[in-house]
Structures are given as structure tokens and as C-alpha cells.
Amino acid sequence: MEIQLKHIENRAINKMKIPFVDLKAQYLSIKDKIDSSIASVIESSSYIGGKYVQAFEQDFARWMNVEYCISCGNGTDSLEILLVSMGIGAGDEVIVPAHTWISTAEAVCNVGAKPIFADSELESFTISPDSFLKKITNRTKAVIPVHLYGQCADMDPILKISKEHNIKVIEDCAQAHGATYKGKKVGTLGNAGSFSFFPGKNLGAYGDAGAIVTNDSEIAEKARMIANHGQLSKHNHVLIGRNSRLDGLQAAILSVKLDYLNEWTEMRRTNAAYYKQLFVQANLAVQVPFERIDCKHVFHIFSIKVENRSSLLDLLKREEIEAAVHYPKILPDLTVFNPSNHKSDEFVHSRHDTSQCVSLPMYAELTREQIEKVVEIISKSN
Structure with missing residues (x-):
């Protein structure tokens, strides 16, 4: 089923803004x-x-x-x-x-x-x-x-x-x-x-x-x-x-x-693959999402891991590229769950992930030019 991307306006690129997700673009396509x-x-x-x-x-x-x-x-x-x-x-x-x-x-x-x-x-x-x-x-x-x-x-x-x-x-x-x-x-x-x-x-x-x-x-x-x-x-x-x-x-x-979900999923997977390709080509100090063998990742979130998260987030914000952190704290560290009840070394991998992950723009309608722009900006922080 062909999605009518010709209806989607290209404002994000013209104004150098890239949204985290573009629900209007999806709506206009159908x-x-x-x-x-x-x-x-x-x-x-x-x-x-x-x-x-x-x-x-x-x-x-x-x-x-x-x-x-x-x-x-x-x-x-x-x-x-x-x-x-x-x-x-x-x-x-x-x-x-x-x-x-x-x-x-x-x-x-x-x-x-x-x-x-x-x-x-x-x-x-x-x-x-x-x-x-x-x-x-x-x-x-x-x-x-x-x-x-x-x-x-x-x-x-x-x-x-x-x-x-x-x-x-x-x-x-x-x-x-x-x-x-x-x-x-x-x-x-x-x-x-x-x-x-x-x-x-x-x-x-x-x-x-x-x-x-x-x-x-x-x-x-x-x-x-x-x-x-x-x-x-x-x-x-x-x-x-x-x-x-x-x-x-x-x-x-x-x-x-x-009716469009299977096609949108493949578009997300194509975008994720292009992100990964560009990060490898640029030889950046970025850990791209792992995909389990014999499984299909649908990339609701494209989350990379970096050492310099704060400076990267600041740079992306200055360049009007929307990014996010999923999630700033693990659940046991939230006040509502009484963090004092948990040992500091009890959730080593989870804490490590939340300290380094950055979620980049990801949606089916994301263009190659937008992905290239995101990776270009990230390369400036390395």
C-alpha cells in the first residue's frame, strides 16, 4: 500500500528543524x-x-x-x-x-x-x-x-x-x-x-x-x-x-x-539501518541499538548510548533537532518506590543505560536528509 508522501510538507529541512516525531506528516499521508x-x-x-x-x-x-x-x-x-x-x-x-x-x-x-x-x-x-x-x-x-x-x-x-x-x-x-x-x-x-x-x-x-x-x-x-x-x-x-x-x-x-502498520514498520527499520550505516561510516563514539538475533526490532525509539550526553543534548537543542532521554532514572530510584530500599549496585546495567542513552528522531516519514543532518550534528560533538 503506497503512502502518499507527496502531501508531506518539507518544513523541517527548510528551517533546519527536525522533530522527534511528526504526527502531522503521518496524518497528511493518509x-x-x-x-x-x-x-x-x-x-x-x-x-x-x-x-x-x-x-x-x-x-x-x-x-x-x-x-x-x-x-x-x-x-x-x-x-x-x-x-x-x-x-x-x-x-x-x-x-x-x-x-x-x-x-x-x-x-x-x-x-x-x-x-x-x-x-x-x-x-x-x-x-x-x-x-x-x-x-x-x-x-x-x-x-x-x-x-x-x-x-x-x-x-x-x-x-x-x-x-x-x-x-x-x-x-x-x-x-x-x-x-x-x-x-x-x-x-x-x-x-x-x-x-x-x-x-x-x-x-x-x-x-x-x-x-x-x-x-x-x-x-x-x-x-x-x-x-x-x-x-x-x-x-x-x-x-x-x-x-x-x-x-x-x-x-x-x-x-x-x-492497514499501514506493516509498511510503516519497514520504513522505521530502513531509517534505523541508515542511521547505523552513517554512524559506522563516520566512526563515531556512539553505541547504536542492538537487535536480537532471529527477532524483528520495530524501533519505536532509536536510542543510542554516548559518554557525553549532556553536551550532545545541548548541541542538538541548539541545532533545533529534538531528542529525548528514555528514561532519566530507573524506577527503583524514583522517590515513590523508596530508593533507600535498594542497593546501589543492584541494577548496574539499568543505571548505566539511563546515564548514557539519547533517543533520536524516529518515525516512518523521517527522510534520509534529516537522518544525515542528525548524524552530521552528532559528529560535531565527538
Whole structure:
């Protein structure tokens, strides 16, 4: 499916500005279809539930090759709903990566359980299976590997350890739509997968949105009830749930975008490869993203590691190139998680990564000229 890039204005290059992500460029490339989908929802007044939500759930389940997709309000809700669906709550422990966005651990806290932090692997930014194993106690009920930045966590050892200890596996796929681990899409390897469709994601809505995917009928049934006030059917409330629903507008937008996601992913991967090629040619002191063998990285974030991060960020800002740090602190070092409870040498790899990583502009519509400009500026800092 050809994306009409001719509609995209080239303002960023002309003004020497390169945005971190360009959602307007994406919109302009499929404007007619997006506008038509929004108009259809408004015309039919199908705002909550209804045919557009049902269609997206069916489309996404088919794309994921799973039995069930349960849409909800956002990615954080999808994690919480899954934890409750699995009976996890007060007194339980859930192992999560030290290096990730707070939602992963926050969801555990919000269901009354305790997050237990594990270190990252040396190169991948994802949870270390060895660290995961060391953190298991008789209270451990689940693990949430995060496929961070679009990179697959090393699932084979995680699944093996989990099976041996009767631990549920919830995959946090908020940054990894379409990433594959040894031929299988992430979100289909554990007991269930959690997705966010925040606007900046590889598959993003125009507001908050999320979904759960699973092949487990019991998890699917409970999750759907929890997301809709605990209803088994209309006015038949069988448990305490919440109001966490995908609306018709977001569902219709996501269905349009889903048709382009495979192509956008390949464009991201092409851009990542070009970044890497230019960094190698320039012989810069930059560590480019690692890609696990037999896996497909979808590059939600293109994060390099550098020694001189502060000066590099200052230089990029002066040159009007947007960059970011994902994430400035590991979760155990945040005040809310009582840093004094953790040993200073407990998360060596995670702390090292957060001290050096810089996220560069990355999106499907990023041009070769823009990538060349980013690398040219970075070369000035070396």
C-alpha cells in the first residue's frame, strides 16, 4: 500500500528543524481515509462500543493472530485489567524491569501487589532473565517483560523460568507493535499481551487507547467484564470492574492506521539501518541499538548510548533537532518506590543505560536528509 508522501510538507529541512516525531506528516499521508473514518463515526453516532470498536478488535486480533482482543481506555488500564483478571492483588509480588516507563510498575501497585525490580541485559535495554530468576520468591505471581523501544525481551528463558515456577507472563508491548521473537509477534508468547495506542506509538490513536490480546478464554472473559463495569451482560454485574472503554472515533482511526502498520514498520527499520550505516561510516563514539538475533526490532525509539550526553543534548537543542532521554532514572530510584530500599549496585546495567542513552528522531516519514543532518550534528560533538 503506497503512502502518499507527496502531501508531506518539507518544513523541517527548510528551517533546519527536525522533530522527534511528526504526527502531522503521518496524518497528511493518509488524510482522506482518516477524515472519512471520523466522518462515518459522527454520521452514525457510534461513539461508545458499537461496530467500529468491534471491527477494530477483530482486525487487531487477526493481525496479531490471536483468538481475543479486548479494547480498553489506555495501555496502563490494560496492564491493571490483566493483573486483576489473573487474580493478582494484595500480598502478591510481580517482577518488572527496573528500566521502563512507570506504568509497568504503577499498574502492579494499583492492584495492591508489590513490584519487584529486575536489572536489564547488558546490550538490549530489556529485562535480564538471570536477574528475573534471582528475584523470584514464594510470593511471585507474575512477571511483566517489557519489549522496550521496540526491541524484544529474551522470551525463551523468561517463559522457561516462569513455567518452572508457575508464574504468569504479561507482555508489555506498548512500544513494540509488530515486533517478532523467533517468528512470533510479541504479545502472543506469554499468557497475554498489553498494548498502548497513545498517539506517538507505532500504532497510535488520536487520544488515549489500549488493548489486551490473549488466547486464554478465561482471561479474555474476565478482562472484558472488568473493562465494562464488571458486566457479564447488560445490567448483569458479576464483579467489581471499571469504566475503561475504547471509543468509536479512536477505533475507526486505529483500523485505518492498522492497514499501514506493516509498511510503516519497514520504513522505521530502513531509517534505523541508515542511521547505523552513517554512524559506522563516520566512526563515531556512539553505541547504536542492538537487535536480537532471529527477532524483528520495530524501533519505536532509536536510542543510542554516548559518554557525553549532556553536551550532545545541548548541541542538538541548539541545532533545533529534538531528542529525548528514555528514561532519566530507573524506577527503583524514583522517590515513590523508596530508593533507600535498594542497593546501589543492584541494577548496574539499568543505571548505566539511563546515564548514557539519547533517543533520536524516529518515525516512518523521517527522510534520509534529516537522518544525515542528525548524524552530521552528532559528529560535531565527538
